[in-house]
Amino acid sequence: MSPPSHAEVASLARQYGRHVYLAAYRVLGRHASAEDVQQDVFVKLLQSPPHQVSSWPAWLATAATRAAIDRLRRQQRRQRLLPHWAQHRLDSAEPEPDAHTEQGERAQRLRQALARLKPAEAECFTLRCVQGLEIDAIARATGMSRNHVSVTLHRARHALEAALAPENRHDH
Amino acid sequence: MTTDFSIDSLSPTLDAHVRSLRDATPDTRRAEDAQRALEDRLRRTRAPRLRRAGWIGAASAAVLAIALLVLPTLPGGGQNAFAAIQQQLRDFTTVHLTVTQQSGGMNMPTINVWAERNGRTRTDISDATSVIVDPRQHQLLTLLHGPHMAMQVTLPAGGQDAAKQADPMHWLKALAQFDGPVTELDKPRVIDGVITHGWKAQQHGMAMTVWADAQQMPRAIDVQGHGLTQHLRVRLDTAIPAGYLSTKVPDGYTAMQPDQD
Numbered sequence: 001m002s003p004p005s006h007a008e009v010a011s012l013a014r015q016y017g018r019h020v021y022l023a024a025y026r027v028l029g030r031h032a033s034a035e036d037v038q039q040d041v042f043v044k045l046l047q048s049p050p051h052q053v054s055s056w057p058a059w060l061a062t063a064a065t066r067a068a069i070d071r072l073r074r075q076q077r078r079q080r081l082l083p084h085w086a087q088h089r090l091d092s093a094e095p096e097p098d099a100h101t102e103q104g105e106r107a108q109r110l111r112q113a114l115a116r117l118k119p120a121e122a123e124c125f126t127l128r129c130v131q132g133l134e135i136d137a138i139a140r141a142t143g144m145s146r147n148h149v150s151v152t153l154h155r156a157r158h159a160l161e162a163a164l165a166p167e168n169r170h171d172h
Numbered sequence: 173m174t175t176d177f178s179i180d181s182l183s184p185t186l187d188a189h190v191r192s193l194r195d196a197t198p199d200t201r202r203a204e205d206a207q208r209a210l211e212d213r214l215r216r217t218r219a220p221r222l223r224r225a226g227w228i229g230a231a232s233a234a235v236l237a238i239a240l241l242v243l244p245t246l247p248g249g250g251q252n253a254f255a256a257i258q259q260q261l262r263d264f265t266t267v268h269l270t271v272t273q274q275s276g277g278m279n280m281p282t283i284n285v286w287a288e289r290n291g292r293t294r295t296d297i298s299d300a301t302s303v304i305v306d307p308r309q310h311q312l313l314t315l316l317h318g319p320h321m322a323m324q325v326t327l328p329a330g331g332q333d334a335a336k337q338a339d340p341m342h343w344l345k346a347l348a349q350f351d352g353p354v355t356e357l358d359k360p361r362v363i364d365g366v367i368t369h370g371w372k373a374q375q376h377g378m379a380m381t382v383w384a385d386a387q388q389m390p391r392a393i394d395v396q397g398h399g400l401t402q403h404l405r406v407r408l409d410t411a412i413p414a415g416y417l418s419t420k421v422p423d424g425y426t427a428m429q430p431d432q433d
Binding site for chain 2: 006009010011013014015016017018019021022023025026027029031034035038039042043046057061103104106107109110111113126128129130131132133134135137149150153154157160161164165166
């Protein structure tokens, strides 16, 4: 299997662009950030095309999730470093659409907890529990062994259970 | 060996948090704006005039996309009724597939494929792009309906890979030859007023169900997995509109010349 040409990437973008956008939006909760990730995924696909892809939907969901988690971690780091008034200005630039609903608050708590996990743990957990990929598909898309994916998922679950326990929440 | 991770093992608290992320649905207008911006950006990064190989690539990619959709839907053999369904797929004269897809509740482009047994194929991706391939004549026509542009290409004698990829027999043969476990479903389903029975299979993490009528004529294929839901409506041996598989540039379209490599 040869790497996809420019035209093939454009065709994949037409087919699965919305799928990538949705995967990124779920992780980030912001339209502008999801759009950035969507473009990054396909531009990187042009620049560094993979040679072996068994399932494009799974590969693209993995690429989108990885890029979104990376962005989420950078956002969290930046928020920890910025003074409070600057954080507020950043947040108000594009507030999350449902930030003040119960569902929105829960989503935000999970995003913060995911950002504190190891990247591989956050990625595997998001792919399995949020994006709905099977363990075998995650293993193929990430290059990890099936057993490694399972171990990583167990670790992520334990870390998230602890972080989201009512007595341990770090709500802002 | 580690015990398989199960989503059912999440605590109610974590499960509620996960659901809040899984149910986060973007505004449709913003998502469509983003999709347009993505396609515009990819167009801008393309050379002003597409090289011939690029157009062939676009065509093969379009049909390859169909193969990607359909190949995972190949159910297993080993049962007489299912073997008869496979036989129907080997014996068709024409086939028309309508592929509707959803990702997390969002609609994705509908794809229509018309193909003849001799290999002539037309693939429409929504109402934006059509790719027509005639392997016997070594002709390929790509139509961009928005700007009314057309690119007619003679497939190179030594480079028939695109034509092979575009050949619907490629995946039909794969389907007919597939040998794996299938389960017949108990509950029938009515499709266009006809009672059909389902055969379910699992492959590459995709759950696939083929629905066929009493004559073992396949009527539909459902696919679920990797965050996608796909429904393929299958029509065998139906008439294809005259001229639909022609590789001549249609009236009203501007013919673009490929760059010479």
